[in-house]
Amino acid sequence: MDFSMEKPTLPKGTRDFGPAQMAKRQFILNHIRQVFQTYGFLPLETPAMENLSTLTGKYGEEGDQLLFKILNSGDFLKEADTTLMGNRDSKSLASVISEKGLRYDLTVPFARYVVMNRHDITFPFKRYQIQPVWRADRPQKGRYREFYQCDADVVGTDSLLCEAEIILMITEVFQRLNIADYTIKLNHRGILTGLAEVAHAQANESSLFVAIDKLDKIGEDKVRDELLTRGIDREGIERVFSVLNFKGTTADKQSFLQTQFAASPNGQKGLREVAEVLMLLQRYGGTAEHVEFDLALARGLSYYTGCIFEVKINHVAIGSVSGGGRYDNLTGMFGMPGVSGVGFSFGVDRLYDALEELAAFPQETTRSTTVLLAHFDEATRTFALGAAARLRARGIATEVYPDLVKIKKQLEFADKKKVRFTVVIGADELTSGQLTVKTMETGEQQKMTLEELIQRLG
Amino acid sequence: MDFSMEKPTLPKGTRDFGPAQMAKRQFILNHIRQVFQTYGFLPLETPAMENLSTLTGKYGEEGDQLLFKILNSGDFLKEADTTLMGNRDSKSLASVISEKGLRYDLTVPFARYVVMNRHDITFPFKRYQIQPVWRADRPQKGRYREFYQCDADVVGTDSLLCEAEIILMITEVFQRLNIADYTIKLNHRGILTGLAEVAHAQANESSLFVAIDKLDKIGEDKVRDELLTRGIDREGIERVFSVLNFKGTTADKQSFLQTQFAASPNGQKGLREVAEVLMLLQRYGGTAEHVEFDLALARGLSYYTGCIFEVKINHVAIGSVSGGGRYDNLTGMFGMPGVSGVGFSFGVDRLYDALEELAAFPQETTRSTTVLLAHFDEATRTFALGAAARLRARGIATEVYPDLVKIKKQLEFADKKKVRFTVVIGADELTSGQLTVKTMETGEQQKMTLEELIQRLG
Numbered sequence: 001m002d003f004s005m006e007k008p009t010l011p012k013g014t015r016d017f018g019p020a021q022m023a024k025r026q027f028i029l030n031h032i033r034q035v036f037q038t039y040g041f042l043p044l045e046t047p048a049m050e051n052l053s054t055l056t057g058k059y060g061e062e063g064d065q066l067l068f069k070i071l072n073s074g075d076f077l078k079e080a081d082t083t084l085m086g087n088r089d090s091k092s093l094a095s096v097i098s099e100k101g102l103r104y105d106l107t108v109p110f111a112r113y114v115v116m117n118r119h120d121i122t123f124p125f126k127r128y129q130i131q132p133v134w135r136a137d138r139p140q141k142g143r144y145r146e147f148y149q150c151d152a153d154v155v156g157t158d159s160l161l162c163e164a165e166i167i168l169m170i171t172e173v174f175q176r177l178n179i180a181d182y183t184i185k186l187n188h189r190g191i192l193t194g195l196a197e198v199a200h201a202q203a204n205e206s207s208l209f210v211a212i213d214k215l216d217k218i219g220e221d222k223v224r225d226e227l228l229t230r231g232i233d234r235e236g237i238e239r240v241f242s243v244l245n246f247k248g249t250t251a252d253k254q255s256f257l258q259t260q261f262a263a264s265p266n267g268q269k270g271l272r273e274v275a276e277v278l279m280l281l282q283r284y285g286g287t288a289e290h291v292e293f294d295l296a297l298a299r300g301l302s303y304y305t306g307c308i309f310e311v312k313i314n315h316v317a318i319g320s321v322s323g324g325g326r327y328d329n330l331t332g333m334f335g336m337p338g339v340s341g342v343g344f345s346f347g348v349d350r351l352y353d354a355l356e357e358l359a360a361f362p363q364e365t366t367r368s369t370t371v372l373l374a375h376f377d378e379a380t381r382t383f384a385l386g387a388a389a390r391l392r393a394r395g396i397a398t399e400v401y402p403d404l405v406k407i408k409k410q411l412e413f414a415d416k417k418k419v420r421f422t423v424v425i426g427a428d429e430l431t432s433g434q435l436t437v438k439t440m441e442t443g444e445q446q447k448m449t450l451e452e453l454i455q456r457l458g
Numbered sequence: 459m460d461f462s463m464e465k466p467t468l469p470k471g472t473r474d475f476g477p478a479q480m481a482k483r484q485f486i487l488n489h490i491r492q493v494f495q496t497y498g499f500l501p502l503e504t505p506a507m508e509n510l511s512t513l514t515g516k517y518g519e520e521g522d523q524l525l526f527k528i529l530n531s532g533d534f535l536k537e538a539d540t541t542l543m544g545n546r547d548s549k550s551l552a553s554v555i556s557e558k559g560l561r562y563d564l565t566v567p568f569a570r571y572v573v574m575n576r577h578d579i580t581f582p583f584k585r586y587q588i589q590p591v592w593r594a595d596r597p598q599k600g601r602y603r604e605f606y607q608c609d610a611d612v613v614g615t616d617s618l619l620c621e622a623e624i625i626l627m628i629t630e631v632f633q634r635l636n637i638a639d640y641t642i643k644l645n646h647r648g649i650l651t652g653l654a655e656v657a658h659a660q661a662n663e664s665s666l667f668v669a670i671d672k673l674d675k676i677g678e679d680k681v682r683d684e685l686l687t688r689g690i691d692r693e694g695i696e697r698v699f700s701v702l703n704f705k706g707t708t709a710d711k712q713s714f715l716q717t718q719f720a721a722s723p724n725g726q727k728g729l730r731e732v733a734e735v736l737m738l739l740q741r742y743g744g745t746a747e748h749v750e751f752d753l754a755l756a757r758g759l760s761y762y763t764g765c766i767f768e769v770k771i772n773h774v775a776i777g778s779v780s781g782g783g784r785y786d787n788l789t790g791m792f793g794m795p796g797v798s799g800v801g802f803s804f805g806v807d808r809l810y811d812a813l814e815e816l817a818a819f820p821q822e823t824t825r826s827t828t829v830l831l832a833h834f835d836e837a838t839r840t841f842a843l844g845a846a847a848r849l850r851a852r853g854i855a856t857e858v859y860p861d862l863v864k865i866k867k868q869l870e871f872a873d874k875k876k877v878r879f880t881v882v883i884g885a886d887e888l889t890s891g892q893l894t895v896k897t898m899e900t901g902e903q904q905k906m907t908l909e910e911l912i913q914r915l916g
Contacts, residue, residue, distance in 0.1 A: 008570040008792050011507050011558050016571050019500035019585070026501070038850045040827040040857035042477035043484070047604050048506060048560070048590065049469050049526075068507075069529040071556050073594035077546040085543040088535040098529050100469050102506070112466040113474050122874040124860055127477070132506065136531035146505050159860030161843075168847075283843045334466050369498040385619075385741045389626075392496045399498035402582055402617035416580040 013137070013145030021352075023365045028351050029130060031176040032150055035169050036128040041152050044127040046109035048134075049100045056101075058108045058333055066135045068145075069098040102134035106151045106345075108333070114155060115334040123156030130348075142318060142349065153343030155330055160273060162342045163307045163326065164280035167291060170311055170322060170344070174290075177351070178360045181314045184290050187297035188274050189304050189325075191257065194267020195243055195295070198260055199236030201227075208232065212244070213298040220245075243295055250278070250293040257295075277307060303327055309344055316357045321350045370397045370457060372419040374410040380425045387425070387435075387450050394458035414440060423453070471595070471603030477826060479810075485823045486809050487588060489634040490608055493627050494586040499610050502585045504567035506592075507558045514559075516566045516791055524593045526603075527556040560592035564609045564803075566791070572613060573792040581614030588806075600776060600807065611801030613788055618731060620800045621765045621784065622738035625749060628769055628780060628802070632748075635809070636818045639772045642748050645755035646732050647762050647783075649715065652725020653701055653753070656718055657694030659685075666690065667756040670702070678703075701753055708736070708751040715753075735765060761785055767802055774815045779808045828855045828915060830877040832868035838883045845883070845893075845908050852916040872898060881911070 010016065017025060033043075049070060056064055076097040077085075084093045103109050106129045114121060130150045139145055152169070154162045167184055174182055192212075196205040207230040211223050220241065227237050246256050254271060261267030274293060281288055299308050306326030312319040324344025331339045355361050371391055373384035384400045391398040399419070401410040407424060414422040422438045429435050437453055438445045448456070468474065475483060491501075507528060514522055534555040535543075542551045561567050564587045572579060588608045597603055610627070612620045625642055632640055650670075654663040665688040669681050678699065685695050704714050712729060719725025732751060739746055757766050764784030770777040782802025789797045813819050829849055831842035842858045849856040857877070859868040865882060872880040880896045887893050895911055896903045906914070 008512050008573055009509060010505065010574070011509055014505035014507055016505070016575075017501075017503040018571075018575065019502065022501040022503060034853070038853060038855050040855060042826055043475075043480040044477065045475040045480060047468065047472035047474070048592070049472055049604065051467060051469055054466050065531075068531070070560075071527040071529050071552060073523075073526070075546075075548045077543070077548040077551060080546070082544075085535070086540075088533075088538070090533045090535040093535060094529060102528075113476075115466055116468070117474075117476065122871060124871075126857075134506070146507065154860070157860045161858060161860040280843065283840050285844055285847045368500055382741050385738065386743055389743045395492070395496060397496050397498060399584075400619060402612070402615045402619040413580060413582075 011145070013139030013143075015144060015146070019368060020366070023368070024352060024355070024361050025348065027361065027365045028177065028348060028355070029148075029150070032173055032346055033128070033130065035172050035176070036152050038172075039126070039165055039169055041126040041128040041154075044110065044113060044129045045131060046103065046106075046113060046129070048102055048132075050103050050109060050112070052095070052099055052101045054112050055104060055108060059104055063104060066137055067104055068102040068134045068136050069094055070100040070102070072097055072099060103131075104135060105133050106131060106149045107153075107330075107343075110151070110153060111331045111334060114339065115331050115336045118336065121156075124154055124159075124162075125156055126152070126154045128152040142353065144349070148348040149345055150348050151343060151345040153330075153341050155339050155341030158306075158326075158340045160276050160307075161280055163273075163277045164284060164286070166309060166324065166342065166344050167277070167281055167288075168284055168286045170309075171286060171290060173346070174311075177355060178362070179313055179354070179358065182290055182319075183292050183312050183314060185292050185294040185297045185310045185312065186274060186277070187294050187308045188270035189306055189308060190266040190268075190270025190273070191261075191295060192270075192298060194257075194261045194264040194270060195240060197264045197266065198243070199232060199240045201232045201236050201240075204230050204232055208240070209298045212240075212296055215244070215296050246295070250288070250291070253293050253295065273307060299323055299325065305329075306342065313354045313358075316354045318350050318353060320347075321354060322346045366418060367420045368397075368418050369399050370420045371399070371453075372410070372414040372417075372422045373398065373400045374407055374414070374422055374424045375401065375404075376407065376426055377404065380427065380430060383430050384425050387423075390450060391454060391457075394454050396454070396457045421453075421457075469603070471597030471601075473602060473604070478824070481823045481826070482810060482813070482819050483806065485819065486635065486806060486813070487606075487608070490631055490804055491586070491588065493630050493634070494610050496630075497584070497623055497627055499584040499586040499612075502568065502571060502587045503589060504561065504564075504571060504587070506560055506590075508561055508567060508570070510553070510557055510559045512570050513562060513566060517562055521562060524595055525562055526560040526592045526594050527552055528558040528560070530555055530557060561589075562593060563591050564589060564607045565611075565788075565801075568609070568611060569789045569792060572797065573789050573794045576794065579614075582612055582617075582620075583614055584610070584612045586610040600811065602807070606806040607803055608806050609801055609803040611788075611799050613797050613799030616764075616784075616798045618734050618765075619738055621731075621735045622742060622744070624767060624782065624800065624802050625735070625739055625746075626742055626744045628767075629744060629748060631804070632769075635813060636820070637771055637812070637816065640748055640777075641750050641770050641772060643750050643752040643755045643768045643770065644732060644735070645752050645766045646728035647764055647766060648724040648726075648728025648731070649719075649753060650728075650756055652715075652719045652722040652728060653698060655722045655724065656701070657690055657698045659690045659694050659698075662688050662690055666698070670698075670754055671756040673702070673754050704753065708746070708749070711751050711753065731765060757781055757783065763787075764800065771812045771816075774812045776808050776811060778805075779812060780804045824876060825878045826855075826876050827857050828878045829857070829911075830868070830872040830875075830880045831856065831858045832865055832872070832880055832882045833859065833862075834865065834884055835862065838885065838888060841888055842883050845881075848908060849912060849915075852912050854912065854915045879911075879915075 080096050132146050133149050134146050170184055196202050196208050201208050211226045215223055224237055257271055297310055304325035305328040308325040311322035326342040328340050330341050375381040375384050388398045388400045423435050433449055434447050436445055538554050590604050590606050592604050628642055654660050654666050659666050669684045673681055682695055715729055755766055755768055762783035763786040766783040769780035784800040786798050788799050833839040833842050846856045846858045881893050891907055892905045894903050
């Protein structure tokens with residue numbers, strides 16, 4: 001290294017994904033993609049850059065501040081206001097010298113796409129989208145400035161079949177990822193609204209939901225204090241916790257709530273829809289084994305209008321790896337009302353970390369090329385070229401060590417690159433056609449012909 | 459639409475890829491990816507943002523101006539120089555208020571990755587990378603501000619096996635993409651240098667290469683004029699064109715150049731290496747049928763130091779869809795000398811356009827979900843749910859129309875979504891188990907059981 005030059009670095013909060021991580025990420029994403037496709041979801045990709053007019057005001061004030069903005073190209077200061085510059089008014093100047101930003105999530109670009117293509121889209125429209133998003137957040141463990149989102153949404157129908165299929169898809173993804181111990185939490189906005197009604201807290205609905213959302217983190221006592229501060233009376237709080245603390249099966253909860261919500265049409269609707277989703281799930285032959293009717297699940301409050309989901313992998317550090325729900329007004333932000341839909345997303349980084357923690361990545365994701373052909377000289381390398389061509393023709397990932405170097409170096413290479421099998425081709429092999437195939441994992445060696453090796457791996 | 463709101467738009471030069479385009483793009487990219495993997499290349503992904511110190515100065519002055527820069531987050535003007543602002547000095551101010559940019563290509567991020575991970579990488583390192591890049595270029599037909607690059611490189615070896623494998627990979631990709639009429643142009647930097655020597659134009663080498671590069675576009679006469687202006691004498695120009703205009707087979711060209719380059723070690727080396735690549739290709743059992751030894755191929759000049767490739771699909775508008783070559787100093791820009799490698803890339807947008815023009819996309823890329831189950835009422839929809847579950851369990855992409863609507867609407871949906879088969883489930887089907895399967899393409903209908911349908915599609 002010429003240290004007169006600064007060593008290159010990565011921007012804070014960003015990562016390279018080298019081959020080893022890519023293999024594991026692709027394992028996750030390929031399964032998710034396959035499941036999405038099996039259920040009729042089709043892929044969409046939108047550009048990294050969106051107009052700031054598309055992004056701004058969609059994520060609250062805090063979100064706006066986390067948008068990465070792109071400097072206008074060329075002479076961006078030409079039109080800039082001298083006063084703004086003189087006052088060092090970064091915020092106002094930004095809107096003059098920058099008109100594009102990096103996408104913050106996949107929902108707003110999807111809504112924009114639906115609005116722009118509303119005449120060509122066939123509704124109900126099932127799309128999935130797996131792309132990175134960017135947030136100028138303070139980086140910390142498990143929080144990055146660039147990370148992948150992985151969303152699936154159905155828009156243009158309010159059929160609860162979609163909710164049942166989301167549960168089926170989650171179940172199938174987890175089965176493929178070898179994750180057995182997880183919980184799909186299910187709740188409904190109507191039930192939360194019913195809860196506010198029961199507590200006579202309709203006016204404080206969102207305070208109530210925000211507080212409930214924190215139960216896991218701060219505990220019941222602090223939530224009670226917060227609710228008092230927010231103007232909900234003691235009797236209301238008692239009624240809220242008599243519901244939230246109710247223990248029992250889904251059926252128990254349903255019949256308990258029937259009584260509680262006797263006078264709440266919202267609560268009734270929530271109960272009815274949750275029951276229908278569970279019935280449809282059964283008709284699909286799906287299992288409700290992992291489903292928990294969780295009356296305290298409040299996720300993101302204002303956005304969702306129907307069922308709400310959250311998936312937790314049990315007994316791992318950051319278990320919440322998926323979530324979603326039904327909304328009534330995806331494209332209202334762009335002046336197109338009445339588009340109802342339901343969507344959910346997987347957190348790829350969290351799934352990755354959870355699979356590492358559970359040691360659940362299959363062996364195949366830790367191996368790279370299948371066969372390395374090692375050789376002693378020009379003649380044996382020439383033999384290797386023909387053998388490589390035949391292996392590759394069967395789709396078997398194969399390398400010939402490119403240089404004429406000592407066998408030891410070639411085997412070290414195979415070991416470090418985590419090749420599955422190494423075949424050392426010597427003069428004997430040239431004449432006999434019997435190859436020695438070494439399984440790198442175990443060190444075990446076996447004699448076989450090229451044809452036999454192809455049969456075994458092809 | 460509420461037209462009090464501005465209709466959302468896309469930033470200039472960017473595109474959405476809807477399901478129809480995605481299916482075709484994935485067809486191309488999956489084949490490329492599979493071929494790369496079969497040859498032992500492993501995936502790498504780098505972040506969209508790089509430090510501007512990593513990017514600046516790597517693409518020439520013109521390239522620097524095409525970088526998309528990210529505005530520093532927070533109060534970016536805090537430290538800004540009042541004079542720069544007062545002078546409206548956009549260029550100098552940019553370096554103060556922006557420290558990150560979007561990647562311009564995949565080569566510089568790859569070089570950065572190699573330097574940062576040099577102690578962990580197993581060399582020779584074969585990586586491929588398929589990611590978008592961004593350039594603040596003036597958008598025009600076929601030129602976008604966000605587009606995908608698709609690179610494969612081997613670094614850490616100067617073995618010509620790599621060059622031969624590049625030809626093999628290109629051949630295999632084209633075979634999988636159903637493209638038969640194409641040419642892999644092959645030349646060598648040494649041959650171009652030899653040509654400069656023969657023309658006594660060593661001092662004007664790069665002018666010579668730039669002019670030769672334009673032959674296709676502006677023709678021989680104008681290139682001759684340009685060379686004269688650049689100070690190459692008439693005799694030299696004659697010698698250049700006696701080589702460039704030489705017609706014949708590869709063997710003819712090789713023996714002709716042997717004489718021409720008798721006194722040029724660079725030219726000799728170029729000839730020797732081209733011959734070795736072709737010999738290795740033959741030993742791999744590969745075909746040289748599409749390979750053309752093109753003495754006028756000069757691509758990108760200064761960067762390449764060995765073989766140079768360019769692939770042209772014949773008889774389409776924009777035929778040049780792939781190119782690359784050997785370089786000696788990938789990471790020199792970051793102070794790590796001596797990393798030799800060879801790489802090439804596919805132009806995904808151009809391949810896409812060429813396949814459209816040749817109508818070479820296979821049928822499967824124009825279809826979406828495989829089976830739609832249509833129904834008349836609650837009872838038939840319930841039957842459909844169970845059937846969908848069984849089809850999906852075999853990996854067959856299946857949808858149940860979610861709402862209880864008229865059959866006509868469901869069939870229109872199937873037609874517009876380009877579903878392959880529609881199964882209309884009526885009361886008869888419920889009792890007989892004989893389903894009517896309609897092939898949407900042909901309108902043909904066939905009776906079969908669910909099991910038979912699964913057998914046929916699974």
